[in-house]
Amino acid sequence: MPPIISLRDFCRAQRDWLLETTESLVGFESPTTDKAAVDRCGAALAARLEAIGGRVTRLTRPDRGDHLLAEFGCGPSQILLLGHFDTVWPVGQLDRMPLTRSAGRLHGPGVFDMKAGIAIAMLATRALLEIGPALTDRIVMLWTTDEEVGSETSRAAIEDEARRSRAVLVLEPSLPGGGVKTARKGCGSYQLTVRGVAAHAGIEPQKGASAVHELAHQILRVNALQDLERGIAVNVVQVSGGLRSNVIPDEARATVDVRVPTAAAAAEIDAAFAGLRAVDSRTRVTAKGGLDRPPLERTAHVARLYEYARSVARELGQELAEGGTGGGSDGNFTAALGVPTLDGLGAIGDGAHALHEHVEIELLPDRAALVAGLITKLSADSARLSD
Numbered sequence: 001m002p003p004i005i006s007l008r009d010f011c012r013a014q015r016d017w018l019l020e021t022t023e024s025l026v027g028f029e030s031p032t033t034d035k036a037a038v039d040r041c042g043a044a045l046a047a048r049l050e051a052i053g054g055r056v057t058r059l060t061r062p063d064r065g066d067h068l069l070a071e072f073g074c075g076p077s078q079i080l081l082l083g084h085f086d087t088v089w090p091v092g093q094l095d096r097m098p099l100t101r102s103a104g105r106l107h108g109p110g111v112f113d114m115k116a117g118i119a120i121a122m123l124a125t126r127a128l129l130e131i132g133p134a135l136t137d138r139i140v141m142l143w144t145t146d147e148e149v150g151s152e153t154s155r156a157a158i159e160d161e162a163r164r165s166r167a168v169l170v171l172e173p174s175l176p177g178g179g180v181k182t183a184r185k186g187c188g189s190y191q192l193t194v195r196g197v198a199a200h201a202g203i204e205p206q207k208g209a210s211a212v213h214e215l216a217h218q219i220l221r222v223n224a225l226q227d228l229e230r231g232i233a234v235n236v237v238q239v240s241g242g243l244r245s246n247v248i249p250d251e252a253r254a255t256v257d258v259r260v261p262t263a264a265a266a267a268e269i270d271a272a273f274a275g276l277r278a279v280d281s282r283t284r285v286t287a288k289g290g291l292d293r294p295p296l297e298r299t300a301h302v303a304r305l306y307e308y309a310r311s312v313a314r315e316l317g318q319e320l321a322e323g324g325t326g327g328g329s330d331g332n333f334t335a336a337l338g339v340p341t342l343d344g345l346g347a348i349g350d351g352a353h354a355l356h357e358h359v360e361i362e363l364l365p366d367r368a369a370l371v372a373g374l375i376t377k378l379s380a381d382s383a384r385l386s387d
C-alpha cells in the first residue's frame, strides 16, 4: 500500500480521537485577554502533547497565556507546525453557542479558528510517529496565545523557530471548500494626531485653529490612498476630538486601518503618511504607526510548497485549491523571513469569529493525512525548499 494511503487509513481510524481532542480543547474557553483561562487550556493541551510523545516547553508570559513549544522525533532539521489556541470569544460563550455535533458539523466557540487545526496537527504527528516512514526532520509545534490581538508576546518566538525550520505549516482555518492560503495581506494601523489652537468659539473664534476641521481634511487625503484594484485598503476606523461645545478644539485624533498586498505597497503607504502636511498652517499633523504584520506574498517558495501539498492531495484523491485573504495570521511573519510557508492547512468549515462557527467532521481525518503526507514529502526531499 502506498505510504500516503496507510497514513490516511490511520487518520480515518482515529476519527473519534481527533473529535474528542478537538472537543476537549474547545471545552477550555481561552479568550486572549484572560490569562488564567488561556493557561487552563494550555495545561490541558500540554498534557495531551506529552501523551503523544512531545517534549513540551512553556514560554511563560506575565500578561498573556504561556505559549507552548512541543518537539517530536529527532533529526538535523525541523519542520514547524504553527497556530494559536487563544480565541476571540469570552468565557461563557460556550453556554450561548454550545459544543454540538449536528448534521455532520461540530459547532463551538474557537472550533474552526483554530482548535480543530491543533488537533489535526496532533493526529498528523501521531500518524507519522506510529506508522509513518522514518523522518529526517524533527517536528516542532508552536501554539501561541495572542494571535487574535497581533502576537506581540509571541512574534519573537515565532520568528526564531521559523528561522530554524525548512518549512512552516500553518494550521489556521482553510478557505471555503478547503483551499490553502498562499497570499495574505499585510495589516497595520496609523494614528493621526492634529494639534490646533484653542479659542472661545463665541467671543474670539478668529484666534482659534480647529484641529477637528484640519482632521477632516486629512481624513479625505488618507481615504484617497485606498486603491482596491491594487488590493490596498485604507479606512479611518476611529475618530475623536474636541472638549466641549464652546471651545474650538486644539486636538483631534484618528486611527486608520491599512491592508496591503506587497511590501512595495506598504512602503508606498508609509511614505504617504509620512508626507501628510497641514492644510491650515496654524495646525500640525503627525502620523505614527505602520504594519503590524507584513504581507504573506506568493513567492516562488510559497508556490513550491503549495505544489507539494497539491501533489499529496492528489494522491489522496483530492484537488487542493489555493487563494488569498485580507486577514493576517502568524504565517505572515514567517513568510516575510523568506521561510517557505503554507497557511490554511487547518479545518474545513465556516464562521470564524461568528456565531455559526463550525467544522465539517468527516473532512477532519483526511486533513490530518494531508499534513502528514506533506511532512513526509518535505522530509524526503533532501534539497532545501528555499534553494
Ligand SMILES: [Zn+2]
Pocket: 084, 113, 114, 147, 172, 173, 329
Ligand atoms: Zn486564527
